[in-house]
Amino acid sequence: MSPEITLIAALFIGLVVGVAISRLRSSLRRREWRARDRAYSQSRPHVIPNVEPGPWLRESEVSSRPTDAADQLRIVMAASFSAQPLLSKSEVRVYQDLDAFVTACNPRWLVMAQVSLGEILKSRDAQAYSCINSKRVDLLLVDENCHPRHVVEYQGSGHHQGTAAARDAVKKEALRRAGIGYHEVVAGHTTPSELKRLVERLVESPASTQSTTTRTSTN
Numbered sequence: 001m002s003p004e005i006t007l008i009a010a011l012f013i014g015l016v017v018g019v020a021i022s023r024l025r026s027s028l029r030r031r032e033w034r035a036r037d038r039a040y041s042q043s044r045p046h047v048i049p050n051v052e053p054g055p056w057l058r059e060s061e062v063s064s065r066p067t068d069a070a071d072q073l074r075i076v077m078a079a080s081f082s083a084q085p086l087l088s089k090s091e092v093r094v095y096q097d098l099d100a101f102v103t104a105c106n107p108r109w110l111v112m113a114q115v116s117l118g119e120i121l122k123s124r125d126a127q128a129y130s131c132i133n134s135k136r137v138d139l140l141l142v143d144e145n146c147h148p149r150h151v152v153e154y155q156g157s158g159h160h161q162g163t164a165a166a167r168d169a170v171k172k173e174a175l176r177r178a179g180i181g182y183h184e185v186v187a188g189h190t191t192p193s194e195l196k197r198l199v200e201r202l203v204e205s206p207a208s209t210q211s212t213t214t215r216t217s218t219n
Helices: 003-043 059-063 069-077 089-105 126-132 164-177 192-202 206-218
Strands: 110-116 136-142 148-155 181-186
Touching: 089 110, 089 136, 089 148, 089 192, 126 164, 148 164, 164 181, 181 192
Parallel strands: 148 181
Antiparallel strands: 110 136, 136 148
């Protein structure tokens, strides 16, 4: 074989090997870019397409918000906000009846709406606390010292959809362990008279509260 042919063959082989190596490097770079893109997509804040329909965001959406105050301010300044009712119309009716019955039994007790469990419960277990921190209760009865005594949950017609029952079970257990009562008002089933009897059973009258305080101070 002549030297010219040998040189051409060597150049051709070198070209083929060079192209193969270039394609291999390009393939490896594409794989690396895809891996980085997946990692970035998983770590970046979740984009919420529409927050108008529901009064509150799901926990997964709330927990994904930016934690840096400057970023939060920038995002808020670029958005628009509008006020919305704290309770639905049916929840307002239950609240008004409950508040009237509680006031009649003991005017020093209060009814509060949409209270975060993280504000009325505490735990040394950080993981357990994180499970209830952002959960809310519909209505909360507090005594004259603003101590939480009883929770009243309004169960509407579509309440037990999806994971609602599981979320309620978490709230029930946490409240039970804290010594706070849990009671349900079911739409279309619980009558105002039944709600009144429930309140009369739960709320201590001022006379009985004062008697208990007197006995405690005497002892």
